[in-house]
Amino acid sequence: MRPHRLTLTAFGPFAGTQRVDFDELCAAGLFLLHGATGAGKTSLLDAVCFALYGGVPGTRQQPGGTLRSDHADPHTPTQVVLDLTVGGRRLEITRRPEQPRPKKTGTGVTRERAHSELREYDPDSGDWRALSRSHQEIGEEIGQLLGMSRDQFCQVALLPQGDFARFLRAGAEDRAKLLGRLFDTGRFAAVEEQLARMRRSAQDEVREADEALLALAHRMRQAAGPGAEADGPVAMDGADGLDVFGPGPSGPSAPAGARRRRTAAGGVPDQRTGGPGGAADGGADTRTGGAETRTGAGDPALAGTVLAWAAVARSGARERRDAAAVAARTAEEAHAAAVRRLDDVRELARRQQRFADARQRRERLSAAAGERRHDAERLARARAAAAVAPTVALRSRAAAEHAAAADAETRGRARLPDEYGGADDVRLVELERDTRQRLGALASARRAEQRAHAIDAEITTLERESRADEDVLRDAGEWLSGWEPRRQEHQSRVERAQSAATRAEHLAGQLDPARRRLAAARRRDQLEAELRTAGDELLAARERAATAGEHWLDLKERRLRGIAAELAAALAPGTPCAVCGSTEHPDPAQPGAGHVDRRAEDAALEAHRSAEAVREEADHRLRALEEQLAAARTEAGGDPVAELAAAAGELEAEHAAAHAEAAGAHAAREALERAEAEHARRTGERHDAERRTAARTSHREALLREQAALAEEVRQARGDAADVAERAAALEDLAARLAAAAEAARTARAADLRRGEAETQAADAARRAGFGSPEAAAEAMLDEARQTALQERLERRQAEEAAVAAELADERLAAAAGEEPADPEAAEAAAAAAAARLRDAHAAEHAARTRCDELDALGARAAADVRRIAPLRAAYQRVAGLSHLAAGTAAENELKMRLETYVLAARLEQVAAAASARLAHMSAGRYTLVHSAERATGRGRSGLGLHVIDSWTGVERDTATLSGGETFFASLALALGLADVVTDEAGGTPLDTLFIDEGFGSLDEETLDEVLDVLDSLRERDRSVGIVSHVPDLRRRIPAQLEVVKTRGGSSVRRRTAPLGG
Missing domain, CATH: 1.10.287 (Helix Hairpins)
Incomplete structure (x- = not known):
């Protein structure tokens, strides 16, 4: 990886845009980055790291912190652009962190999201080609090209201030943290953890299987029942289990004799222990002078103990089952004898009770003899009165009909006028006929009166129609007057x-x-x-x-x-x-500057x-x-x-x-048409109204003439009444009352005749039946249901007398009455006791058989579980051995070195070898770094020791004994060696440019020259080294320089070239 140009804007202490041309600086092979303290030298390295990985090294970007310059203009965005070559590809990375910016509209600020862009230079076209704007894709691409993470890059390319001096003096744990980050040995730690998980999983499987076996043992103990106590001491108190997994005398490596202390008494295994290695106290819990020994979950002897106790329990259960069967047969015989005795006692008590009941019933029948005679006489009189019943009933009906007819006649005469009150039924018929003849004479007058009423209604209708036509004529005249x-x-x-x-x-x-x-x-x-x-x-x-x-x-x-x-x-x-x-070609031309x-x-x-x-x-x-x-x-x-x-x-x-x-043209034409239609309608209505008015006038005059003629006829016919209808209604009502009164008089006379005849017939029938009067016969009468009930009562009394006589004559009842009184309650109590003993015996037999069956089934399950546990326990012992070996806790691991530490120790050995080559040059051949595998004291980690060999004394000693300057060039050599090893480990991606931050102030002039010679020798591997320092002597020794200048308005960079030795 070789950077070409770095452009940063509003980043860290830099307010504006600053550009760094690494091609010019790296041309010299060794260049110096210097400036006052706090000017921003390290911020340039942060910018490189931010461009590559989107973050800065170490703790310089804490949560809530910002990379934005406080000196920058609010409208200037923070941005870093890095032009570099990596993996043979020319790339340009642009990154902007999340940052505030002023709102485009209104006031205030808003958060602008982070932005990333990756471009690649195409040498064929001479253009930059966009690759991605995704943070994730860019990070993956850079990570694959560099072959290392951000932490690795910051350690091997940006050698930080003091980190390797601390690494040189650090303990094994601190060295392990750094080496683990750089060499990505997490997979070996994952192997350790996976083995530990496998051990715990196998441990849990064995524990669960043992606990299941213990649960079966306790179920067998419950199935065996209380009688099993006689088979030997049983140890069960439900104590909570103790985890005994792990090495030691109680673990998987404990001898079998230490875990198999069990007496021949056959006690049930306990749940005190929790691991497949044995009990926490060595696998045994002895009580009361050694009479009992406990075996818990995790003890290898558990399976044999459970199976042995199960066999003893099954044998005892079979013996108890046979004894229960014999007891059940004995209880059955005793119960049968008790039932037979109870039946005999109950039969004797029943006969004695029957004889006593018969004597009581005979005494009660003798006391009720008078009542029986009275019932017999009452039944005979009722049967004699039954012959008189028809005539008595006829006499009662005739009397009722006569009373009703007389009442109706009285009501009918009360509705007649007083002058008709004494007339008989014949005279009343004649008066009705005369009244109806006068009613017929009023029919013509009634028709005349109805016609007069109809004429009044017709005249009223004509007047209403005249008023309506007048309104029509008036409306039509008014509307037509404004038509034009x-x-x-x-x-x-x-x-x-x-x-x-x-x-x-x-x-x-x-x-x-x-x-x-x-x-x-x-x-x-x-x-x-x-x-x-x-x-x-x-x-x-x-x-x-x-x-x-x-x-x-x-x-x-x-x-x-x-x-x-x-x-x-x-x-x-x-x-x-x-x-x-x-x-x-003795002197070929060389490229000049630019x-x-x-x-x-x-x-x-x-x-x-x-x-x-x-x-x-x-x-x-x-x-x-x-x-x-x-x-x-x-x-x-x-x-x-x-x-x-x-x-x-x-x-x-x-x-x-x-x-x-x-x-509106169409609407106007339609309005004109509607107005013309309305004009025609109004004109027609006016003509029709005028015609109807003329016809109506002549018709009204004719009706008035007819009405006058009819009024005279009606006046003569109605007399004193208001009208003819009222007169006709009065005559109609009188005729109806006369007819009703005549009919009621005829009916009353006929009913009186029938009543007299019925009285005579009833008196004759009562005398013939032996009664003094019809009333006496009626009093003796009973209806059929009452006669039947009386007859049945007499028959029941007769039957009961016969039954009582038969009971008293029975010799068996009489003999039973002569014996001692029976006691059924005592016999029932004896039978119930025998039945209870029988039920208990059957229950005990069934329970014994059930226990045998359940113990057989549980024993088979226990044997299957024992067969299943054996391979689980073997697998656990294999995995546990590997897990303890990888964790450094096994006895075979003499150095107590974990697997990850072992790998890191190999890497540290490589780093020490690579660093020693440079350290020997820096120290004039005096010092060499070596890896130490000494076992750490106490709980410390072994295998990550680092010593220095002093060739002047031949002594190997700890790196902490080096002086300040020696510590610096030793840590520098260590850092360079580490960079080489990490680069090779990461896939061989060359790091063509390294940055070393501070530490040169502790060196004397001679040592500084040697260190610079070593750094300058890196150019042989086509590397460039940038030294970040404010040591003045370096400005005279390194010509290529980049100075960081700080001001009140923010820092800036400038390129300087110093003459050698100047």
Whole structure:
């Protein structure tokens, strides 16, 4: 990687734009970057790092910090541009950090996002070609080309102030951090972590399998039940497990005898321990004088212990199952005997109770004998009264009908006039007939009265129609009186609209040319402005083309002056010279200062041609604009845009008004047509109303004459009534009341006759049945349901008497009554106790069989788990051994060196070898750096020691014993050696330019010369070294210099060349 140019603007202490030409500085091989403290020397290196990686080294860009110069103008953006060659490619990187800028509109500031751009120079075309504007893509591209990260680059290309002096004196841990960043040994640390994860995973698998086996053991203990206590001591208290994974006497390497201390008593394994290596206390927990030993999760003896205890538990369970079966058979026999005894006692108690109940029922029947006789007599009288029931019912119905008829007759006579109150039913019929004859005589008068009412209604209708026609005649007369002015107004509107349409058409023909002139005038003014701008652009393009041409001619002339050196560069021994033809070249020409090669001349020529093309394009555009302007002026004339716009606006207004008025022509014609139709309708309505009025007058006079004749007829017929209808209604009501009263009188007389006949028949039937009167027979009557109930009650009493007699005559009942009273409750209690003992025996037998089955199943599962755990435990022991070895904790790892440390130690050994070659030169052959693999004391890391061998004394000692100056050139040699090794490690990408920041002030003059000789020797590897220092003596020893000058307005850089020794 070789930088060519660095351009930075508003970066760090630099307020404006500063340019650094590294090609000029690196031409000398060794150059000095100096300036006052705080001027910004290190900021130039930060700018290089920022351009490459988008960040600055170390802690100089903390969160919340900024790279922007406080001296810069707010409108000047912070930017870094780096032109470099890397991997054989010429690249240009432009970066802007996120920064504030003033808002384009309004006040205040806004945050501008970070910007990156990567371009590549194409030597064929001589142009820069854009590659990417993505931060991520640019970072990946630069990282791949350089082959190292930002931290690596900052350590090997920008050798920082004091970092390697601290590295030289640092402990193993600090050296490991730096070396780990530079050599990317994270993959080896990842291997360590992966092995640790595999160990923990295998450990968890073994623990889980052991815990599952312990869980099975405890399930077997639960399945064995309380009776298993007799098989031996059982250890189960649910203690929490202890993690015993790891090395030591309780780990995987512990001897089997130390983990297999288990008594023959067969106790259940415990869960005290948590790892496959054994219990935390060595795998055993002895209690009460050694009577019991615990085996927990992680103990290799766990599997055998569980299987042995399972076999003992199954044997005991089978013995308990057989004993439970014998006990169940005995309980079944005892329960059967108790059930038979209970049945016998219950039968005796039932017979004794039946005999006692029979005697009680016989006494109760004897006490109720009088009630039985009364029921029998009552049933006999009811059956005798049943023969009289029809006549008694007929007598009751006849009496009820007579009472209803007499009441109806009384109500009917009460509605008649007083003069008719004493008439019998025959006279009432005659009076009704006379009344209806008088009602018939009123029919003609009623029709006359109805016709008179109809004539009144018709006359009223005629009067209403007359008033309506009068309104029609009045409205029509008023409307028709104003018809002529109204017609003339409508006709005038139609004529005005037609005239406006003609005027609008004429204005439309004038409006389009006015609009075209206005558009041309506007285009004319716009083209005049564009023409002025194009003239300025053409002038600038001509100036740039002239400048580019002059630059090209200048380069061409300079190249021609140095063409001899260019031809001499192509000479080779034995080949003829292209100028003189000689094959000997004793003194070939050398390029002078500022020599120009063909590539630079071609680039200048291409720039000149590009500028000429831009000029020609600007010239063509100017001529095109002049032609367009001439056409616009021809069409628009010289009138201003404002006048043309006003004239076009007036025409548009007049046209819009005429068009709006013409738009009402259709509506005006329709209004005229509607008015003429209304005139015709109004005229017709007036004629019709006049005709109807004449006809209505003659018809009304005829109706009045007919009404007078009918009024006399009605007056004579209605008498004292208000009208004929009222008279007819009164006669109709009287006739109806007379008819109702006559009918009620006839019905009452017939009902009285039927009542007398029914009284006679009922009295005769009661005497024949043995009753003194019909009332006595009615009192003895019972309905069929009550008779049936009485009969059934008598029969039940008779049946019960027979049953009681049969019970008392039964010899078995009598014999049972002579025995001692039975006690069913005692027999039931004895049977229940036997049943409970039987249930307990069956439950115990079932539980014993279930335990045997469950223990068999759990034992099979335990055997399968034991087979599954064996390969898991073997895998854990292999992985654990590798993990401890890689972590440096295994006994085989004598230096206690981790895998990553081992790799870093190899890299450090390479660095020490590379550094020693330069250190020997700097120290006049006295010192050599060597890698030390001594084991660290305490918990320190081994393998990263660094010693120095003093050839004057032959003693190897720690680097911390070096003096200040010795420490500087030792750390410098270490840094250069580290740069070589890291470069090779990163893929061989050469770092053609190195920067060394400070540290030379601690060297004496002789040592400084030796150090500078070493740095100058780097040119043999085509390297350039930049020294960042403010040591005055270096300004006399290094001719190529770049000075950083600080002022109140910000820092600046300037190129200086000092004479050697000056």
